[in-house]
Amino acid sequence: MRAIRSMIDTGSADFRRHAAHNRELVARFRERQEAARHNRPQRDLDRLERQGKMRPRERIEKLLDPGTPFLELSSLAANMAYDGDAPSASSITGIGVVSGREVVIRADDPTVKGGAWYPLTTKKIVRALDIAMENRLPVVHLCDSAGGFLQLQSQVFPDKYMAGRIFRNQSLLSRQGVKQLALVFGHCTAGGAYIPGLSDYSVIVRGTGAVFLGGPPLVKAATGEEVTVEELGGADMHTSVSGTCDYPAASEDQAIHMGREIVAQWDRAPKWACQRETPEPPLYDPQEIYGIVPDDIKKQFDMREIIARIVDGSRFHEYQPAYGTTLICGYANIWGFKVGILANNGVLFNDSSLKGAHFIELCNQNNTPLVFLQNITGYMIGREYERRGITKDGAKMIMAQSCSRVPKFTVMCNGSFGAGNYGMCGRAFDSRFLFTWPNHQIGVMGGDQAANTLAEVKANQLRRDGADVDAAVLERVWEDTRAAYQEQLSAYYSTSEIWDDGIIDPLDTRNALGIAISASLNAPLGDPGYGVFRF
Amino acid sequence: MKMKLGDDLHEVKIIARRPHLVVSIDGRHHTIDDPGRECDGPGTLVLDGAAVSFARVSSGGSVLLHLDGRAIAVEVIDPLDEAEGSGHGRDEILAPMPGAVVQVHKAAGAAVTRGEAVLTIESMKLQTTLVAPRAGTLLAVLKGAGDTFEKDEVVARLAPVEGDQ
Structure with a gap:
């Protein structure tokens, strides 16, 4: 295969201006990510320490094999929701290696509202389990949760993709022969009790x-019975009387050690043989x-350079380099794995859509992600x-893409507007993983176009109400x-x-895709x- | 296929692959037995019956060969690049999509290098910079700021290279 010959002038004023702009964006992203990971009210950290508990990220660090990468997913989930009260949606998910096996790790975060x-949070957990099922x-599971956030229970509990989906996914995973282990560090109350309950192994x-399904206060209110936490659902009761959990552990460290030993017993299904090079x-x-x-x-750039x-x-290896040139298609290797790449170099025309549809079919025939x-x-x-x-040609691309059997991965490198999002495997189209760069924007149309349309509608409303709509008012609207x-x-x-599945630093794209492709196999x-x- | 060894350009053709590899280098035929694998490190091949030892390192886009106590940089001129016509025949800059000109960077008569911006256009909320396909002089810039055009319309022309048919 031929190497791409870069046309970029790294000494140009444009290059330097863009580099400064994007480094600033990435620095701001890192700042927000660090804050979401580590900034917590002192009283929550103190409480954790009093209970003799580790922070959730310490648990994960101890669980993972030394020297292996951990691909954290959706680290900034909920960053613009709930007034910022639920950093990372009070949950940590990611792909890591435990006892030599690629696993999904899903941890409650007891430093946010008791987990x-x-x-x-439920959306993030359901997504993590979808990833487990698809791959x-x-x-x-690293369990330590107070249960559903009661004030918002109508958005946590009843609908198809809410909390129940977690337990539905756990059940289907088990049927697929995919193992689950629950390490119970804190409380698993109400629905949360089913996480160890539906896991194949639990410590x-x-x-x-x-x-327990209902904690001591709920039991007292319901039946008047007075009972301690240990009696009702503690380690010794569940591992020696009810059989709900399998192994008691004297400490968090011991539980993690036991967990690693359990994972080491699991069989490893062979991966399918994706074509690989060094x-x-x-x-x-x-x-x-x-x-x-x-x-x-709004400024276009050559995606070949990316x-x-x-x-x-x-x-x-560029496929049809002279046809439908606004969509680049071709074969390359990422961390050795052969992939077929589709990258936008402009608007999708009839010919670029057909080329895309055809190339997707070639990759399916060739077992190429x-x-x-x-x-x-x-x-x-x-x-x-x-x-x-x-429309007809775009439909072909969407059909070929939707019905693909090979794993798909999407990176939002810049804009994602209108129906192009569909053809290019947007969120609705089951990419195994979808990563986003900090400069990314997504919407049914661009900001200016939407503002023009909406401002016009609003100005007409004001005029109907008898207001004097001058240029200054229009401008403000x-x-x-x-x-x-x-x-x-x-x-x-x-x-x-x-x-x-998370914002990433563009520099990490290659590594994130490498881990994702390996997991997908x-x-x-x-x-x-x-x-x-x-x- | 053309190949550059150091500063010298050579014409290399494969005459036969079986039963022996026969290549023509600048018109002279050579037989190669046991050409070895295409990978870095020391290697040996048999050229016209004589064993030749060499070492190979690929770094960046180029390959370095160590041969007879000398290091030689090898560059293969990609036939696809030649097919693109890097020197001849690409005199026109075409609009990749219908739209309007936002900015004119170069006027007729200006000298341009390959990849240098000539016009910026906007179409479908996207600004695209149209660049010179090769080095040369601009013969004409056919659209000004605000002008519209159709897909594949010629928006600028380079002066033909001398000796081009």
């Missing part, structure tokens, strides 16, 4: 761990990505393009509308709502539905 589940990854810490770093310095991505979402800084040896690098303002509009059937819309377009809003490939149609 209570907010609506976005057949065993799960280790419970004496003195602090407890599992990994090698990109030829071009990934740091240069900062200087390539412009400081304005590919050159993500893939092995910067080598790229797909990587989508999104920077898309949409499919081309206008009379000429409708007459040529742009436009600015307010745009600011409100702009906030929802941002990567932070997106990741807050868990429309992705645990799930067997489905059968191909069709051959390759040449559209």
